[in-house]
Amino acid sequence: MVSMMKPNHTPRRRRFPWCIALLPFVLLLAIASFVVESRSGWADLYRAAGISLDGPDAALLAQSPTTVTVLDIGQGDAVLLGQDGEYCLIDTGPSDAKDDLVRDLQLAGIAKLDYLVLTHPHADHTGGAKEVLRNFSVGQLLIPPWDAEASGETADWPRGLFELAEQQGTAVTVAEDGTVYSLGSGTLTILQGGESELYNTDDSSTHVNNASLCTMFEAGSFRYLSTGDAEAQAEQRLADRYGKTLHATLFKAGHHGSSTSSTDALLQVVQPQAAAISCGLNNDYGHPHARALQRLTAAGADIYRTDTMGTITFTYQNDTLTAAATDTLDAAA
Known part of the structure; x- marks a missing residue:
């Protein structure tokens, strides 16, 4: 993001020419048209308003057919495929970063x-979900088959989330293992999520974490x-399993x-070329942990x-993975 009185007359509101009254609406339409027609429109508007542009670069995303952008939203997760x-957006970070x-x-x-995609009902992954639904057209909302009663966990989805999705015309889908969703010429596969047998633990928060949707995004190689x-x-x-x-x-x-994730058992089969860690600066949890x-x-x-x-944007072209970050204070490798 005055009226004048005539002598000897009852004061009345001055009538402005209709063209002046419509001027704000015309300006809003012009701005909206500019933003819609130009991928850099929002950047230009934010720049004019003096708002920091430390987010993803629209031009960079447009140049590569395959991108993964790990958004800097503090202590939480939000990744744009x-x-x-x-x-496809996987998780929406905490509410204070919405x-x-x-x-x-x-x-x-x-x-x-x-x-x-909302991987599990913890606030640092779902805090911005309703704001995303309000501001963007969303085709499907994918969630795990979350069974709060079986887990004994009190975590839940944001209040009114599914009602809002219905109002916005977004289909809510409980994701099932093995389901494949198309994304352009690529695919997003649901590998695992919501297994009740993983709830048997003394740590209630681990119940929900282990119920997370695990996904594989594939495009070519x-x-x-x-x-x-x-x-x-x-x-x-x-x-x-895999x-x-x-x-x-x-x-x-x-x-x-976390020290309890990215275990040797998983990394021995994944053997990633690169690993992205989404966490807040100087967070209270000590993430990322030295052992991880x-x-x-x-x-x-x-x-x-x-x-x-x-924010880190990974692009993949000609079998080459490239990373571009908005802040290079510490380019860990």
Whole structure:
């Protein structure tokens, strides 16, 4: 983002020419048209308003058919997948970053999301979901078969989320293992999520983490593995079920680089070329943990972190993975 009185007359509101009254609406229409027609429109508007442009670069996303953008939304997760101009957002970060998330998606030139995937009902993954539904056209909302009663966990989806999705015309789909969704010429496969047998643990938060939707995004020879906040038990299940077919070019480290995720059992079969860690600067949890970093390094992965590098956009062309970060305070590798 005066009226004048005539002598000897009853004061009355001055009538402005209709063209002046319509001027604000004309300006709004012009701005909207500019933004819609130009992928850089939002960037130009934000720049004019003096708002920081530390989000994804729309031009960079447009240049490559295959992109994975790990958004810097603090202590949480939000990852934008792009293939041939179609987009999927996996998780939406915490609620205190919802405005930044919307701004980042606008900077990326996003008008429509084919899919919004919420891996599990923890607030650092679902906090911006309703804001995304309000500001963007979303085709499908994919969620795990979450069974709160079986897990004994009190975590839940944001209040009114599914009602809002219905109002916005977004289909809500409970994702099932093995289901494949098309994204441009690529695919997004649901590998695992919501297994009740993984709820048997003394740590109630681990119940929900192990119920995370785990997905594989594939486009040509590119493969991106995302496991939400899945911890050791769920990672072992993935490794046992899929083995070396989990090999991925890019891996998003589980649970923000927690010591209980990115285990050797999983990394031995994934063998990623690069690993992205989404976490907040100087967060209270000590993410990423030194042991997780050591395991990722030992697996041969180049490491990229949002807490020190900001938003990171990975592009894949001609069998080459390239990373571009908005902040290069510490280009870990």
